[in-house]
Amino acid sequence: MTMFANLTAGFEAALSLQNSLFCFIGVTLGTAIGVLPGLGPLATIAMLLPLTYALEPISALIMLSGIYYGAQYGGSTTAILVNLPGESGSVVTCIDGHKMALKGRAGAALAIAALGSFFAGTVGTLLIAAFSPHLAQFALSFGPPEYFSLMVLGLVAAVVLASGGLLKAIGMILLGLLFGCVGTDVSSGVPRFTFGSLDLVDGFEFAALAMGLFAFSDIMVNARGSEERRLVTNKVASLWPNKQEFRESWPAVLRGTALGSILGLLPGGGATLSSFASYMIEKKISKTPEAFGKGAPAGVAAPEAANNAGAQSSFIPMLTLGIPSNGVMAMMIGAMMIHNIVPGPEVMTRNPQLFWGLVASMWIGNLMLVVINLPLIGIWIRFLRIPYSYLYPAILIFSVIGLYSIDNDVSAIQMGAAFGLIGYVMNRLRCEPAPLLLGFILGPMMEEYLRRSMLLARGDATVFLTRPLSAAMLALTAILLVTIISPMARSKRKEAFAEAN
Template sequence: MMDMLYNLGLGFAVALTLKNVFFCFVGCLIGTLVGVLPGVGPVATISILLPVTLALDPTGALIMLAGIYYGAQYGGSTTAILVNIPGEATAVVTAIDGHEMAKRGQAGLALGLAAIGSFIAGTFATIVIAALGVPMTKLGLLFGPAEYFSLMVMGLVFAVVLAHGSLTKAVAMILVGVLLSCVGADMETGRERMTFGLHMLTDGIEFVVLAMGVFGFGEIFKNLADPEKRDLVKGSIGRLWPSLRDLRENMGAILRGTGIGAVLGVLPGNGAILGPFASYAMEKRLSKRPQDFGTGVSQAVAGPESANNAGAQTSFIPLMTLGLPPNAVMALMVGAMMIQGIVPGPQVIERNPELFWGLIASMWIGNLMLVIINLPLIGLWVKLLQVPYRLLFPAIVAFCCIGLFSISNEPAQVMMAGAMGLVGFALWKLQFEAAPLALGFVLGRLLEEKLRQALIISDGSMTTFVTSPLSAFLLAIGAVALLVAVLPSIRKSRDDVFKDA
């Protein structure tokens, strides 16, 4: 307990410096804006801003990117409640009852419950991360090359199982991502692989180029192809702060949602997205009037929003302690860390304790900022929601191109990102999810490196992956998860969960 308090003290000492508070504020503000204006989500925004992080120190860069992520979760609820358009997949459930509350003149109450639930969930998630950080890191230090390889295989399997849509398409995206990570010079022999004689591929595909193309440009193409549909609430927002009675009625939903989201957020794949759906289902089951759900029940907003925020923050646990990104945003965080020369994993807490604990402390500060700065700005967000999205996209494209060019001063990188954008748009049209592609790409190099190291240590014997108890256990978990996922009943319930997301 004393160690945790000491570590949190170190974290707050780092996070409360003027520079890092500023980066946290900027991240939360950008994240909320991104969440409020559906069309460019946190994945695309973080992809666009990756070049900016080159000019920042690692701690400041990660604090800002993390603020964008959980700020977008918060902002997504604003759009879901006021416009009935989920800014994020995790806000789909919030839109069901939140918008009905808004049409009854209770938009302020819904927004206030979402804010308070998110803050309570964020506070709890911060404590969970602080409590599990050191034990998980000590566990990570027990991992050798074989165990790390098996861990990453298990993570990729979960990414497949929890991905939207077809399992076959998710597997294909993982494999494509791993293959793309192999482009460039071989890490041992130095010979070129899959470069097709193109000089710009000699050093491999830059993660920033892939991320900004598939997620940034691809998202813009997708939104330009979709007609804008809005159902903006015209009436009064109403009071923002819930009464003591409202808090008493919704506190159980907030605490249950926080617990569900905190647990599911750790799962690789789309665990954080499952949280709000699971919370909604639980509240409906526990309710004395389940038939009212869908007509404007406050617990159906407070619970899922708490699960949403808790899951967003606990998804940092496997990233920071084991180096395993559980979702596409965390994959981008891995990219940001690697750009800064930091290898994610159990060594981070030992070699960069200021970064690890500073990031954790900044999450609590960021959640407090989100409540303080956003509820008074509801009127501004309502005005912004009236701006046609097509007017925003030219500026975003220009910013992307400048950022890409600034990385290497090569026009070819901008052209490659444009081509990746077309690929991202094609994937969307063909109903392929791009998130497993990013995970496969980020983990591909590490997967190959650990595979080679394990085989060298074992003199080329593949049995090394099953003779190690920990490695065999991780592979068994992955195999069971994949087998369970292909069962017809499980596949049907899985599709039901994600049909709206």
């Protein structure tokens, strides 16, 4: 079947009444999450994971995906109107978007962000449809040594690209790997690190770990924060950029889309890295760099296009290789495992309706988001006026009910509460929890591929170096490790994250 025939079949699946409804729910929730500072797609997907047990796999993934790229859209609204990013990918949008709003061009800034994101999302969807089959076909030639080396490369790249200190990022990944070892050993059937507890025989519940690290810890952090929000009081008038703004924006949208599509493929990349990188590039190549920070339309267009393109393209390694490029993709793999779907290249052949239905739903969701974001700006402004003290009790109750519904057992709630405390401590220590989640997801898979490799090679560890693909990925891993150690690279990394913050 050709790409267009596959997409046609995908649209048939995605446009069913049930899947269209869950797509709408996902993008609407995602927009609201992006608008409300303090919440994020990771926390919300963690909260909704227990609900996906009762859904069809394709409906669950469509809804969770809609939350992710919907949050990229919604974050621009609060960034422009309040100078407060609702989602990390929208941090850069504050710089010029809010300045445009203060000049009375809030409508134009919102339109530039929405239309740029829609274009980037469309391109990202086409890239997934075009390149995923080829990458999946290539991945079928991977053996256990190649998969092990790829996962090692992914974890090391996540260390390089994670915000905060390098030692903290390494520590988070190692902690995630240790958490992944808890439970019954698949090969020997021997319980490991359970300390005699029957609740840990099957390992840590993924939904409890994710909800604790992100949802519960976010509640604790934001409940003690300030609630003061300064809104743009000027009425949002025209929602269309003028000729000058359009002329400055469209090349930035093209460059941001291209950059985001590439960076979204990288482990640890995705929307946030793409938006920061695109803004810095636009500022460097601009003929009027002094305009940036004062309301430059290109300063809104580039990061918004980049973060949405990065969000879309990050699905490619997750769907074709089973490798999560960021925390949200780790959540998506967790959702697939909940439904007994093994992520990797065989998803496309064994579950073509799920794969192509999910791809088609991304374009449908992006179209929905344009309709939702522009006409409903007044509603999102009212959302911004809701005090967080009214929100977090409802979020907490909803989360606890979701955890209890997994096995109708309080042990999941206790586990979630424990990880919530761990997440809160991590936040206070400025440790990013996303690398921990990547380590938790990839750890058991790495162990399995390591054992398979050693069995096939009869205990000869050089198998990882004698196979060309595996050796190439390990060589790239070594280069990244040298980069981490290099003082110059470390100083540049600190400067980049200092500018980002």
